[in-house]
Amino acid sequence: MTTLSDLFWQASLAEIKQGYVYDQASSEFICLTCGKRFADGIIYSWDERLYEAKRYIKIHIAESHQSPFHVLIHLDKKLTGLTDHQKSILELFYAGSSDNEAAKVLGTGSTSTIRNHRFSLREKQKQAKIFLAIMELLGEQVPKKDAFIEIPRNSKQVDDRFAITEEENEKILQAHFKQGPDGPLDSFPGKEKKRVAILRHLIKYFEPNQNYTEKEVNGILKKFYDDYVLLRRNLIDYGFMDRTQDGSSYWVKL
Incomplete structure (x- = not known):
């Protein structure tokens, strides 16, 4: 049985049908079945012919997985019914x-x-x-008084276990940002649910669709907490931000 990744569950119906997604942050086409990535702008060779990444990932799916239909049809009964x-x-x-x-x-x-x-x-x-x-x-x-805070679409670690109501979220922020939501942060709690609420608040201070250097990320987080490295690492670990492998660029995961 194929193990489905978080990326699969985050994909739209149209993306599941085509078998791949396009990651704008990294400019890559990603296979939903095996996770292989093909960089946009790179030319790939197959059967003595050259293909752009968007065309090549379709060839990859056909050669490696037969088709999205065949991948889906062979999933476990508990998934397909x-x-x-x-x-x-x-x-x-x-x-x-x-x-x-x-x-x-x-x-x-x-x-x-x-x-x-x-x-x-x-x-x-x-x-x-x-x-x-x-x-x-x-x-x-869902009634507004019981509305749940939205979980980041591309988060790898944050799931429904961390869902909280607006009221719960407000209490957590008031307890840890005693001087107001713009900081400073009095303490970074050990309980994951509270950590996620704080991280969800901090990510609002970063602009979507913008790349930041590590120094710029540190500069924003340092205004809230002396251990800004801890905050930066948790934003990555909980899927609120992503970065290049060498750490030269950071961005908000939408």
Whole structure:
């Protein structure tokens, strides 16, 4: 079974269907199945021909993973909700088999049985669409007094365990920023939930879509806390910021 990365769950439906995402911060196309990266602007060679990264990642997916469909169809049942028999039928449909051809391959002896499966799968598709709409509407209609602070989209460490209400968030900030939200920070707590609330507040002092040097990051964080290196490291560790491998450039993860 393919292990799905955080990047996969953060991807849109369109990105999952194409099998890759484009990371604007690093200017790379990233395969959602294996995580391989292809830098935009670099020319890649395959079968004695040259390709730009956007075209080459499609070749990579076809050569290494067959297709996004085949990656998804072979995921565990707890992720797809599909039985092995349903997966076999869907693979035959994807290959272009008619109901009669599918019946012969599966040995059912009846095209009506395949047609019934096709109908059931279409009903499942409708149910999935309605369920997605319900969950999106539910998220939009959470009462304001119980509204949860949004978790960064690309965070690798911060997940629903750290979700807190606006009221909880305000209490944490008041307790640790006794002179006001612009600092200084009285102490950096050991409890992760409180740390994340503080980091979520600090990241607001950085502009999105802007690159910072390490010195510039330190300069902003030093206004809040003497141990600015600790804050910088935690912003990276909890996925609020990212940086180049050599540490020459930092940016907010959107």
